[in-house]
Amino acid sequence: MARKGFYFDMTSCIGCRTCQIACKDKNNLDTGIVFRKVITFETGVYPAPGVYHYSSTCNHCENPKCVEGCPTGAMYIAEDKTVQHNPDKCIGCQYCTWNCPYGVPQYNAKIGKVSKCNACKDLTDRGQNPACVDACIMRCLHFGDLDELEKLYGGGTISELPILPPASETNPSIRIKPKAIALNKNFREKEV
Amino acid sequence: MSGFIDKIQNSTITRRNFLKGSAATVTALGLAGCGSENKLSSVSSAKSVDAENGKWISAACWHNCGGRCVNKALVVDGVVIRQKTDDTHEDSPDFPQQRGCLRGRSQRQQVFGADRLKYPMKRKHWKPGGGDKSLRGKDEWERISWDEALTYIADELKRVKKEYGNRSILHIGGWSSRITDISRTLGLFGGYCEYWNTNSFGSWAMTPKTVGFWQLDAWDQTVNDRFDLRNCDTIIMLGMNPAWSAMGSSSWHYLQAKKAGAKFIGIDPFYNDTYALLEADWIPVRPSTDTALLLAVAYVLITEDDPVHKPLIDWDFLKRCTIGFDAGSMPEGEDPKGNFKDYVLGTYDGQPKTPEWASEICGVESSKIHELALAFGKTNKVAFLCGMASARTKNSDNLPQLIMTIGAMTGHMGKSGHMTGSTLHATSGNGGPALVKAGSNGLPPIPNPVDDAINAGEVWNAILEGKYTFTGSGDFTSPDQYQPGEEREIDIRVIYHSGGATLQTSDGMTKGIEAHRKVDLVVSHAQFLTTNAKYSDIVLPVTTEWEKKYGGFLGGGLVHTGNREMLIMYSQVTEPLYEAKDDQWIARELAKKLGIDEKEVYPFDEKQQFFNTLASIQVVNEDGKTYGPLVTITQEDINKWGVEGTPQTGKITYEELKEKGVYQVKRFQGDNYGYIAFEDFVKDPEKHPVSSESGKLEIYSRKLADTINKMGFSKIKPIPAYIKVTDGYEDTFEDWETKVKGEYPYQVINPHYLRRSHSVFDNVKWLQEAWPNPVFINSKDAERHGIQDGDTVLLTSAYGKILRRALVTERFMPGVIGLPHGAWVDMDEKTGIDRGGADNILTGQVPTGQGVSGFNTCIVKMEKYDGTPLIPDVEKPQRIIF
Amino acid sequence: MKELPLLLFTLCMQASVGTIIMIMVAKHFQRDREFKSAALVAALLSVAGLLASFFHLGTPANAFHAITNLGSSWMSREILFTSAFAALAVLYVFFAFKKPGAKGAINIIGWTAGVIGLIDVFMMSKIYTSSSVAVWQDASTFVEFYASVIILGAAVLFLTSPKNLSGLTISYLGIGVLTAVAVQAAFTISHYINLGMMDGPGAVSASLLSDMSGLVIAQWLFLILGAGFLMFSKILEKKINFTGYYITGTVLCLGLIIGRYLFYAISVASRVGLS
Ligand SMILES: Nc1nc2c(c(=O)[nH]1)N[C@H]1C(S)=C(S)[C@@H](COP(=O)(O)OP(=O)(O)OC[C@H]3O[C@@H](n4cnc5c(=O)[nH]c(N)nc54)[C@H](O)[C@@H]3O)O[C@H]1N2
Ligand SMILES: Nc1nc2c(c(=O)[nH]1)N[C@H]1C(S)=C(S)[C@@H](COP(=O)(O)OP(=O)(O)OC[C@H]3O[C@@H](n4cnc5c(=O)[nH]c(N)nc54)[C@H](O)[C@@H]3O)O[C@H]1N2
Ligand code: SF4
Ligand code: SF4
Ligand code: SF4
Ligand code: SF4
Ligand code: SF4
Ligand SMILES: [Mo]
DSSP states (O other), rough: OOOEEEEEEGGGGGOOOOHHHHHHHHHHTTTOOOOSSEEEEEESOOOOOOEEEEEOOOOOOSSSSHHHOOOSSSSEEEETTTHHHHHOTOOOOOOOOHTTTTOEEETTTTTEEEEETTTTHHTTTTTTOOOOHHHHTTTTTEEEEEEHHHHHHHHHSSOOOOOOGGGGGTTEEEEEEOGGGGGSOOOOOEEE | HHHHHHHHHHHHHHHOOOOOOHHHHHHHHHTTTTTTTHHHHHHHHHOOOGGOEEEEEEEOOOSSOOOOOOEEEEEEEEEEEEEOOOOOSSSOOOSSOOOOOHHTTTTTHHHTTTTTOOOOOEEEEEEEOOOSSGGGTTTEEEEEOOHHHHHHHHHHHHHHHHHHHHGGGGEEETBBTSSSHHOOOHHHHOOEEEEEETTTTTTTTHHHHHHHHOOOTBTTOSSSOOOTTTTEEEEEEEEEEEEHHHHHTHHHHHHHHHTTEEEEEEESSHHHHHHHTTEEEOOOOOOTTTHHHHHHHHHHHHOBBBBBTBOOOOOHHHHHHSSSSSGGGGGGTSSSOOOOOHHHTTTSOOOOOOOOHHHHHHOOOHHHHHHHHHTHHHHHEEEEEEEEEGGSSSSSSTHHHHHHHHHHHTTTTSSBBBBEEEEGGTTOOOOOSSSSEEEOOOOOOOSSOOEEEEEEETHHHHHHEEEEOOOSSSTTTTTTOOOOEOOOOOOOOEEEEEESOOOHHHHOOHHHHHHHHHHSSSEEEEEEEOHHTTTOEEEEEEEOOGGTTTTTEESSSSSTSTTTTTEEEEEEOOOOTTTTTHHHHHHHHHHHHTTTOOOHSSSSHHHHHHHHHHTOOOOEOSSSSEEEEEEEEEEEHHHHHHHOOOOOOOOOSHHHEEEEEEOOOOTTOOTTTTTTTHHHHHHHHSSSSSSSSSSSSEEHHHHHHHHHHOSOOOOSSSSSSOOTTSSSSSGGETTTTEEEEESSOEEOOOOTTTTOBBTTTTTHHHHHHHHHOOOEEEEEHEEEEEEEOOOOOEEEEEOOEEEEEEEEEBOTTTTTTOOBTTTTOOEEEETEEESSSSEEEEEEEEOOOTTTTTOOOEEEEEEEEEEEOOOOGSOOOOOOOO | OTTTTHHHHHHHHHHHHHHHHHHHHHHHHHHTTTOOHHHHHHHHHHHHHHHHHHHSOOGGGGGGGGGGOTTTOOHHHHHHHHHHHHHHHHHHHHHHOOTTTHHHHHHHHHHHHHHHHHHHHHHHHHHHHHHHBBGGGTTTTHHHHHHHHHHHHHHHHHHHOOOGHHHHHHHHHHHHHHHHHHHHHHHHHHHHHOOOHHHHHHHHHHHHHTTTHHHHHHHHHHHHHHHHHHHHHHHOOOOOOHHHHHHHHHHHHHHHHHHHHHHHHHHOOOOOTTT
């Protein structure tokens, strides 16, 4: 099966965080747990500042360190090659929270387990889009066969940015169409 | 498959967990359709959440939020488990889905929030006549019955009417006192004193119509439709931020123009996300100084125009379509020396309005002003667009006129690819008549026998001091507002809030709180313990749109109601929560207590009102000119519903509309629905005059100056001239000549912020988590005060003090502070400092010009706060009372 | 601190492994001694460590799944080896107390436990070095964990059996501790220096560390004090009294506890924007 993942057109993203909330709604997440998180970065200095946003979630990596390290097999690669989590097996050791270089799995002390984006598998299995994708105000999120997405929404994408760990660590299934300033190593995270 | 099973199990767990959390208690409760806590267990024990068996209901998203979107709620066993947005058709830039924003997506968190007001309640120490009035805002609450609540209110209204007359009842219904249900009851009761403001519009409230900058009977229809944006070479934006303030598809539409090759320029103190998206050339300008900047633009255009080698000005346009530009085009009876051109050149006042002159005031380098002026040149296809933030400033009455003047000088009007005007909110970047027109419920209006109407800039002072300036009745859209000012005595005894978040969103909240602590009775209709409710004596819990039995409609109008291309019909999602009642029920019941026949208030019921509205919705025909009914209604339908009406044939059945939740006109490039503003006028100004006295665009407007100068708040000239702004940049100096800074050296503006729609949604935890609401401070200024990200900062104006956590940024101009608009006040009674960061704690009661609320004109001092630091808003407890 | 269970777990296990090994070493020089109380402490430590680790789990009821991913998970492997080691430690005690005669079996069990324990500590280190937490990825994690094995093993012996230790044994233990502290110090210093030059999570860790410099000083003061004490007694060829060994043992333990606290306290997981 072809590799599935997210395509993110950073050049169109306005950082509105609708995707983040759509995800919270879809997954009924309490405050403190966020599966998709939009993070804002500033570059440059007045009067030539830059700002860009990164809508982050699980990258459903090809070599997922979360799966590799999970002692129970609760974190696993599903038949559609997305990375899934089985709460029935999870012991809540939180090892995956140390292993994922993207800080994706989140420990929920109330249930004693971790959880993370499941690529809305229930929806995609029925041929629908993930909730975040259909929510995006600027139509800059897409999900599916990565090569097809590149054809549909434009090539020239990358899967590594100064704000991200080296792609070689886990081989993330992500295609980012970056803003030029996002390649700048001098970035500042800002909680707008 | 296993993934799906996991998912279900997962959601069961999170849901059970969720049920313990804030919103959920009520989710279970309310949706079970009962009014008692008992049902909680039965729903929370529901084993699994089966999305497949749920029903998607078209759910209202009804706020004054800058958008108008399709919102749907998935209801399973009476519980809303999820939401979604428009998926009624394939999505494309030409025919976009009406996608909702983060606020709409968390609507269920709001409706079912644990902090919903559940019962009518009374402030413990309130007694007829007021009781201990100083306790308002800090007293305990007592649960009372509806009958008690309405009796208290009715008795007090009767007493006050008898002792002081109807004038002593101040009824506030948001931007206009005449629009809420209670206005009907109070009208029949003998009337009430009105409150009016210009809030969104600033000086676009009255100036545009007066000077002829007005199309389709509106101020914001002087721009072409969204397809024509793609024909522009340059789009110059002055104070616009659709990326935050026009959710829905506006930003996406602008992006299409960029993709089609348009270059963008953004004139703004804030390098906002709109400019970032469009890669605009940012021209940082100080707040409330656009007049100086644009006068210098005019200066460059006038002095550098060369019809042959460097044609910048469209002289033909000026000659045919305007008056007052130069001595030759002045209206009869006026001194020719008063013309615009000579003013700009400084012919008579000795001060040419050069870029250097402007630069000192507005902060834009003169070379940049020069560059900007050339970008306006007539040979370029230019859209000169502005929001209204720059006009929500003091002494800005000439600004819309000046914007028009620049557009007229360069001929950017009436042609494809050329447009000039204000555009914001749900219609941002998409001018033109509504293609689907909202219907009407057919209720006859009930007049207000009292003619008093107090402007927002004086209302709290009027209560405290017993006098105000009367300038006409009604609201800013009323034909008889803007009369010569007349000082009147007034003795307000009752404040009745039946809509709007006025104490929170109106100028001078510190004074407002004081005023609320003076009167005999304050009543609020409220869904949460909002600022209005908090400072009230009796609070009546009202339903949200999700609870309305017949649902309703949104859109089909312009600006604050929706975009021109669609109309939404929403249905009931849940029974009313707890003891909440809708405003109309309250209006009826209160009428009964006041001895008024309820039939007089509402001659027919909500069902008939709904039907009337449904039946009168109009939709454009394919010719793009004629309209017909939207909804097909049969005699059978009419019989079934038991309403009065006549069958009609439209484009969609009621059932289909209800199921889809939206009717959207399908658009494509070259369809018949395009719109070029001023097209007829520019072709033949004599045959198609505009709204001004002269029928031309009035660069010199005698009427504008007369009207405003007679109102008495402040003075202007008939031409757009520079006026020193009260509390403006110049006032940040103790001595402007020697440039010695004064007590309040910083300017504050209030960007409309994505966590909320004004004050609405501010209490939703998901949104607080996503948007923490800092105060934006330029890095240089922050450095001067030793302020870093996350530090608690104290802002002090002449009117109040607030705290917020700092966000140090390069995106705001030095000297300018961005305080997001609409945060709920959270007053620390001990220190008198607001921990919520409410913008209007910093503003005062200072009306100028046409009664403009100059929110973006505000000066403060800033310091790092050495008291207890603020915790993030998301960690604060919800305001749960019962 | 939410990693308190892990702090206890790693220290207990390393102490237990160290103790078993030190017992075997000591027995090599003093064939007549059994060091039963030390063995008992070792077994108790391993059981306590295992128990502590459960407090770290959000869902201990699922723990039986934890060794199902031996193919790739260092944690899975570690759990297997930890359990095996603990079982052997308990078995060792059982034999030492119940079947003191079975010297051969005791020796085999002891040495096997030691080897399994050393492998376990390797896996334990691997869990951290292979994670995405920058401060842990360094070789100093191995060094710290193995140094802990030596120092804590010696400390337990000092604390449980000072009377039974011969001068020679003490010398060897002393040399072991000294070397361990010295090597650990060398690696830690270079690790901290590296940390200071990193950006992303490493930089955040470095700044956390500089906020806790008081603890860093305390840690090394204790370790050097403990090691120095042994060195001092060695040079002077003076026999120190029992209190001296108790103090040495306690001070060394304190140094390691502080060190382990810092190990967790300055850990910063990698995430977007911190890379
Ligand atoms: N400092 C500063 N002040 C500003 C602005 C600024 O930029 N800076 N912006 C101004 C602008 S542009 C505007 S438009 C105004 C907006 O000012 P408001 O209209 O006062 O603001 P909202 O928060 O939208 O208030 C709507 C209120 O109605 C309540 N409500 C919702 N549904 C119902 C219902 O069915 N019945 C009743 N009775 N109540 C209901 C909501 O809970 C909320 O309290 O604010 C203005 N104020
Ligand atoms: N998220 C959100 N969206 C909203 C609302 C909301 O409360 N929240 N409210 C809605 C309503 S009712 C309205 S009226 C609209 C308002 O919509 P806008 O008027 O677009 O909103 P603002 O954020 O006030 O201002 C837009 C831009 O004007 C800039 N600006 C402020 N003062 C000046 C000035 O003096 N000169 C210049 N050149 N620029 C200036 C600001 O920095 C900002 O970038 O938003 C609507 N949309
Ligand atoms: S992003 Fe992290 S959690 Fe997701 S698959 Fe990759 S390593 Fe695992
Ligand atoms: S917390 Fe759960 S999913 Fe994560 S590594 Fe441990 S067992 Fe695996
Ligand atoms: S795919 Fe689903 S779970 Fe993942 S981020 Fe998007 S909405 Fe959230
Ligand atoms: S919804 Fe789209 S535009 Fe908004 S933050 Fe998410 S990715 Fe960016
Ligand atoms: S823009 Fe307004 S109508 Fe649209 S979803 Fe957001 S809050 Fe609702
Ligand atoms: Mo507004």
